[in-house]
Amino acid sequence: MTQLKHLDNSPPTPGKFKMDKSPYIHRLRWHGSLAKLTFWSFIFLGLILIFFFRSPSSNSLPSDPSRRSLRTYNWGGPAWEKRVRSSARVRSRHGMSVLVTGAAGFVGTHVSAALKRRGDGVLGLDCFNDYYDPSLKRARQALLERSGVFIVEGDINDSALLSKLFEVVAFTHVMHLAAQAGVRYAMENPGSYVHSNIAGLVNLLEVCKNANPQPAIVWASSSSVYGLNTKVPFSERDRTDQPASLYAATKKAGEEIAHTYNHIYGLSLTGLRFFTVYGPWGRPDMAYFFFTRDILKGKTIPIFEAANHGTVARDFTYIDDIVKGCLASLDTAEKSTGSGGKKKGPAQLRVFNLGNTSPVPVSDLVTILERLLKVKAKRNIMKLPRNGDVPFTHANISSAQRELGYKPTTDLQTGLKKFVRWYVSYYSGGKKASG
Numbered sequence: 284m285t286q287l288k289h290l291d292n293s294p295p296t297p298g299k300f301k302m303d304k305s306p307y308i309h310r311l312r313w314h315g316s317l318a319k320l321t322f323w324s325f326i327f328l329g330l331i332l333i334f335f336f337r338s339p340s341s342n343s344l345p346s347d348p349s350r351r352s353l354r355t356y357n358w359g360g361p362a363w364e365k366r367v368r369s370s371a372r373v374r375s376r377h378g379m380s381v382l383v384t385g386a387a388g389f390v391g392t393h394v395s396a397a398l399k400r401r402g403d404g405v406l407g408l409d410c411f412n413d414y415y416d417p418s419l420k421r422a423r424q425a426l427l428e429r430s431g432v433f434i435v436e437g438d439i440n441d442s443a444l445l446s447k448l449f450e451v452v453a454f455t456h457v458m459h460l461a462a463q464a465g466v467r468y469a470m471e472n473p474g475s476y477v478h479s480n481i482a483g484l485v486n487l488l489e490v491c492k493n494a495n496p497q498p499a500i501v502w503a504s505s506s507s508v509y510g511l512n513t514k515v516p517f518s519e520r521d522r523t524d525q526p527a528s529l530y531a532a533t534k535k536a537g538e539e540i541a542h543t544y545n546h547i548y549g550l551s552l553t554g555l556r557f558f559t560v561y562g563p564w565g566r567p568d569m570a571y572f573f574f575t576r577d578i579l580k581g582k583t584i585p586i587f588e589a590a591n592h593g594t595v596a597r598d599f600t601y602i603d604d605i606v607k608g609c610l611a612s613l614d615t616a617e618k619s620t621g622s623g624g625k626k627k628g629p630a631q632l633r634v635f636n637l638g639n640t641s642p643v644p645v646s647d648l649v650t651i652l653e654r655l656l657k658v659k660a661k662r663n664i665m666k667l668p669r670n671g672d673v674p675f676t677h678a679n680i681s682s683a684q685r686e687l688g689y690k691p692t693t694d695l696q697t698g699l700k701k702f703v704r705w706y707v708s709y710y711s712g713g714k715k716a717s718g
């Protein structure tokens with residue numbers, strides 16, 4: 284606003300609007316400027332047409348029906364490529380160049396920032412969908428921008444865009460975090476899970492398999508693949524054939540798809556099963572986040588209990604611990620073995636639980652929040668609805684401990700304190716927590 288005002292007040296260019304008293308000269312000038320105006324209008328129109336037809340995103344507009352749901356994003360051109368290159372440039376001696384999908388998301392933002400801090404090259408990719416308040420994604424984008432990470436706006440289903448990115452940068456690693464998260468949204472938009480968690484994953488793996496050199500891929504699966512298992516703690520070797528939500532089913536299918544690309548094309552793949560990640564810049568659709576919002580608003584919060592008054596508990600894992608697990612997975616990932624779409628030998632295939640190993644009842648989470656917020660919550664105890672939530676999660680992390688040196692160090696009390704501090708400062712800046 285202030286900037287516009289400033290422009291409006293700017294003094295006219297000297298002599299630009301000077302009146303000429305002779306009608307003849309006036310006419311000549313008038314004709315002259317009309318010709319100039321027409322000339323420049325043609326040039327301008329020409330430039331717009333050239334830009335439109337040369338833009339790769341418009342070239343790649345879908346005639347193929349499977350791509351019709353893609354929004355058109357603006358990408359391409361020398362200035363854009365320069366930004367892509369500069370963001371992905373490695374600045375440390377043994378650094379890697381990582382494409383982080385879902386970089387404007389909760390985990391993606393933290394992982395991107397951590398990689399950049401230690402000198403790796405990082406390029407983000409995100410479609411900024413409105414599953415939850417996109418202004419939070421924009422704020423995370425601004426944060427990353429300040430540390431030198433560029434987030435390309437686009438969809439993982441856009442093969443032309445992904446191929447272009449690999450043409451511009453020879454990424455050594457892909458950290459794949461873009462997905463449709465959350466279990467309850469499946470009632471509203473089941474297609475979004477197929478679009479991002481299945482079709483998008485296949486598209487990304489296709490492009491990775493064709494890249495030369497092929498990158499190593501680390502990607503986020505979920506603890507939800509353990510579904511309704513009752514054997515605790517959940518170990519990577521346990522069954523994963525009882526999903527309780529469409530989200531879990533697509534994550535499980537994703538693991539099978541990853542396995543297939545590893546087996547056929549020699550892609551190095553590491554799947555990470557995250558357990559309820561929380562922390563600053565978190566996701567507004569998660570209980571710890573909307574409990575905080577609703578307790579502060581004085582709204583009643585639903586607390587679920589399992590059958591026979593059983594406790595609902597989660598293995599809450601602090602974001603910094605998850606980030607360490609992601610970085611360790613990237614650091615220990617072996618090279619893919621394929622080239623030109625062909626496998627040359629067996630490639631690494633791993634799956635790790637990244638949890639905290641100490642499940643906490645959801646009612647205890649609320650008690651901690653009450654203490655930190657200094658507000659008593661209005662609790663409404665309800666039966667756990669059958670819409671995808673499972674009664675409890677508990678990770679066995681011995682594999683990650685052994686192979687990644689993963690060791691979570693933040694307990695729920697400490698982590699929530701950091702979350703609440705962030706929440707209060709973020710939303711006291713005039714921003715509204717929607718919902």
Ligand SMILES: NC(=O)c1ccc[n+]([C@@H]2O[C@H](COP(=O)([O-])OP(=O)(O)OC[C@H]3O[C@@H](n4cnc5c(N)ncnc54)[C@H](O)[C@@H]3O)[C@@H](O)[C@H]2O)c1
Pocket residue numbers: 384385386387388389390391408409410411412420437438439440459460461462463464465478479483503504505506556557558559560561566
């Ligand atoms: N946060 C958790 O507790 C948790 C637990 C288990 C698994 N995970 C998984 O970890 C990953 C990251 O989760 P998060 O909590 O950061 O979620 P998030 O929703 O904050 O981040 C995901 C990002 O991906 C983007 N995205 C979605 N579909 C896309 C597409 N088709 N193309 C491009 N971008 C797309 C979204 O805009 C979003 O910014 C996801 O795969 C999620 O399923 C998270």
